Amino acid sequence: MGQVVQAEDWVYKYADILFNYTLARVQDRGVAEDLVQDTFLSAWRAKDSYNADASEKTWLFAICKNKIIDHFRKKSSSKEQYAAFDSANNFFDENEHWTKQDQPNDWGISSVSIVENKEFYKILDYCKKKLQEMQHNVFVMKYIEDLDAEEICKVLNISSSNYWVIIHRAKLQLRKCIEQNWLNS
Amino acid sequence: MRLLNISCKKATYLVSKKEQKRINLFDRIKLRIHLSICVLCRRFEKQSNLIIKNVTLTSADEKLSDEAKDRIIESLRNVP
Numbered sequence A: 001m002g003q004v005v006q007a008e009d010w011v012y013k014y015a016d017i018l019f020n021y022t023l024a025r026v027q028d029r030g031v032a033e034d035l036v037q038d039t040f041l042s043a044w045r046a047k048d049s050y051n052a053d054a055s056e057k058t059w060l061f062a063i064c065k066n067k068i069i070d071h072f073r074k075k076s077s078s079k080e081q082y083a084a085f086d087s088a089n090n091f092f093d094e095n096e097h098w099t100k101q102d103q104p105n106d107w108g109i110s111s112v113s114i115v116e117n118k119e120f121y122k123i124l125d126y127c128k129k130k131l132q133e134m135q136h137n138v139f140v141m142k143y144i145e146d147l148d149a150e151e152i153c154k155v156l157n158i159s160s161s162n163y164w165v166i167i168h169r170a171k172l173q174l175r176k177c178i179e180q181n182w183l184n185s
Numbered sequence B: 001m002r003l004l005n006i007s008c009k010k011a012t013y014l015v016s017k018k019e020q021k022r023i024n025l026f027d028r029i030k031l032r033i034h035l036s037i038c039v040l041c042r043r044f045e046k047q048s049n050l051i052i053k054n055v056t057l058t059s060a061d062e063k064l065s066d067e068a069k070d071r072i073i074e075s076l077r078n079v080p
Helices: A002-023 A029-046 A056-078 A111-115 A118-130 A133-143 A149-156 A160-183 B008-019 B025-037 B039-057 B066-077
Strands: none
Touching: A002 A029, A002 A056, A002 B066, A029 A056, A029 B066, A056 A133, A056 A149, A111 B039, A118 A133, A118 A160, A118 B039, A133 A149, A133 A160, A133 B039, A149 A160, A160 B008, A160 B039, B008 B025, B008 B039, B025 B039
């Protein structure tokens, strides 16, 4: 009986924070739910080998982080990676100048006031989730997980030049999406 | 001078390399020259740095549904 109570305690204590952590790193809610469930399952199976060197919370987050990276790895091997080269948007014309519709416009507000604006974060989150999947995953690994380029290439099994193109496209897309939503809000 | 001229496409790519500190000296000089004359690429650098710096702050405050929680608890109970 003791075990049953502990399972509930665990889930009610950590499920929401793990869910938010995962939601910030994957594009799909259903995927986030599955990853949280997997995290609990792995932790539960390993709970006898868990020693109290790290806090329970730290331990769960470490497992969760591994699940997320693993999810990216699987996605990268199961998909044609080159879909990362979204063809719909070129940003530059044949002379490699910015096209009129893609060029960066003045956001008309200082950086300081932007980062104090809640709306900015909503738009940022929305635009991040709208990135093409490979771009999104590379972007998250780099800027949220803070992995370096070599590690990311290794996990996703992509070349260095592929990595640079993907991360750069992600930034171009993200910047444009934020501008469109920011200036129209 | 032709040697130091780069396009906006190339310049923004170098902005991304520079941001991760993976740019060589020659490219750095070319980029600096381009940015000194191109307001659009200067904007790109400024805005994308702003995005990157703040991307970790977008913490959602959402709850996992009770059904999902119950499902997880149920699955833990079924672990032998």
